Amino acid sequence: MGNFVLGKYIPLNSPVHRLDPRAKIIAMLAFLIAVFIPAGWIGYAVLFVIAAGTILLSRLSFGFIWKSMKPMIVMMIFLFLMNCLMIRTGEVLVTLGKFSVYTGAVAQTLYIVVRLLLMIMITTCLTATTKPLDMTLGIEDLLMPASKIGVPAHEIAMLISIALRFIPDLIEETMRIMKAQESRGVDMKEGRFSEKIAAILSLIVPLFVSAFQRADDLANAMEARGYAPGEKRTRYKVLHMRAADWLTVVGANAVLAGVIVLARILP
């Protein structure tokens, strides 16, 4: 659990940390769209420089980014193998028995890998520099215009922030139930198939019961403190866009525009 860093917030004090979450979310979306525009290797080089620059500005270490990337490596290898089997464009690079690997396959895979790499770099920049709560506030604000057409922006944000709030509690609860059942002779790792089923049930059922109890308690606590879904309420945390934030939004969209132009003028 402790080694899983993808999406984890890293409390540092950097210019990127201080940016308004809305600016960061918009910039990230613009960047992600840019990644999917085929602007050739020049385009990817530009995006890579921007992503690397953002990481430096965030004071995150590249080791950390590498760690976030690790879970993706298996997927990348799988993709590469699939591509090698499926794609038959370009020249034959090597032949292994019945199978031949074409240059097109390698190029295609590299494209995908580079895109994935860029996406992970930039999303990690967002999640590592933005507190989960600020993120939900940002999402709520950005969804606000959509609430006019019936999107429950506030409820979505409340849902996310409560989920985030209770993740550590639920992990702790799981460990506790696991230990209690181990004390009753449950073996979580070994045993026959039927024993494994019983072991999993002995963990899942109590976890559900306790989660429902929690949900019930929480609903009571929220209601008792005057929360009514859909009712008007004020907000304690208010976000403010400053010059740097506007600059980020404009800059990110300029990059997107640049990449689009690049894609047009490429042969």
Next chain:
Amino acid sequence: MFFFFYVYNKGVPAMSAVEVKNLTFSYDGQTNAVEDVGFSVEKGTYCTIVGRNGSGKSTAAKLIAGLLDKKSGTILIDGIAMERENLLEIRRKIGIVFQNPDNQFIGSTVRDDIAFGLENHCVPQAEMDGIIEHFAAEVGMTSYLESEPSRLSGGQKQRVAIAGVLAMAPEILIFDEATSMLDPQGKDRIKQVIRTLHEDRSLTILSITHDIEEVSMSDQVVLLDKGKLVMSDTPEAVFSSEDRIRKTGLDIPFSMKLAKELKRYGVRLDETLRIEGAVEELCRLRSTK
């Protein structure tokens, strides 16, 4: 004009903070968790509600807080009947602190958690920080304002819950076994906070508890058994019959047990609720005899 006021005042008797009549509630529609319960609590009273696990105490508290819909009977809060159309008005008068410290911590930090109720009451954002800091200070949590719940003890979380409820300016505070999951230090601190609130702000307190000491210090005790009211009276009166106390699963204060034993040896005590009082009286008896 004066006459009018005189008549007006006379016509409306001093309202109880909580008045419950023939209250019945059932979770499953078959057995009643609360049955035909009636009692009233005057303003500014420290009232404890006691009974065995499953005697309907918590259900009664949730009914009074407007979190459950009664099957029949009436609940008057500050003279206002608990009905759907009055619900929001009544809820503003009542704050409730629950048993489990984790499950009522809604915000991601102490500050955010206290703010939660203020947001719901549409308090202007500019006023929030002042209110939050005031009530955090009142429960001694000022230095933890930015802390996340995972870094707080159960007792500290309960103090935050109290601050969060106080920030909404209720007249009646309900504590639903708020200290039962805490260690002795946490328990003592919460009990002390509740005492101070009662004395300094003359809030009406309804506390559901198994704590004999807290019960003996309260003004009024409501004793429930199997969903029914056994009695609602002073602690002295409630503790006076040991048989009744035993039957309802409670215990009596040690000083009362001692007084009962002393009676067998021909020594009679009047003050029996607190050890200090009993000792003082024994000293007097020794010097006067």
Next chain:
Amino acid sequence: MPIAFDKVSHIYSAGTPYEFKALDDVDLEFSEGKMTAVIGQTGSGKSTLVQHLNALLLPSSGTVRVMDREITAGTAPKGLKKLRGEVGLIFQFPEYQLFEETVLKDVSFGPKNFGVSEEEAQKRAKEALRLCGLDEQYDERSPLELSGGQKRRAAIAGILAMDPQVLVLDEPTAGLDPRGTEEMMKLFRTLNTKRGKTVIIVTHDMEQVFVYCDEVVVMADGKAAAHMSARDFFADSSICRSMNILPPAIIRTCDALREAGFDIPKEINTTSALAKCIARQVKRHG
């Protein structure tokens, strides 16, 4: 066989910024056949200590000796399962461990895991349920339908049905009403005296320690700060007060009376003896 801790330390999240030494070089021996209370403030290492008794936690260094086994940092998990049948550990709020469709099934789950036949497991489960005060009418009910107090009883029965020689309880009465608490404590005491079980109980309640326990282990800052007989521990309130623990009511009363000039001998440990002693002194003045 005694249960012994030999220079046991336990460190959580070693090598991370969250590193925390919960047990620090603990030397301790629990007496066989006795009922021992483990007391101490929150965070003093009580829970960590008792989780070593059935090897849910392994020591970071040092050795734990339980039922002829030696448990060290490197102990392989193989032989541990059997140990868990011999040392029954009941966690705080154990009602959360119930999961089977019926109470009887749930209580026989433990014994079955330790290789007891279905028939024998049911027999033991029924016996454990009766011991815990749940009669036949509850056998076929879903554990979820029980009240809080009944769930607690069923969960405890689930451990008793394993027929462990050592019973370890982490605050078993937290949240129960006074009568439920008394019934529970009496049950544990009976298992200790009538069936010869070694009982180790983590508690904050000094009244329980005073009335039911033979020995007291005080944990403080990850160390076993004291281990003595309950009689010595409560001989006067000075030990309790030095450790910031509220002594039982009878001890507090004796103290207050002594301060007021009454002559209360140290041996007095029941309400009636105290009353007799007071009465004599009040009347002598008459």
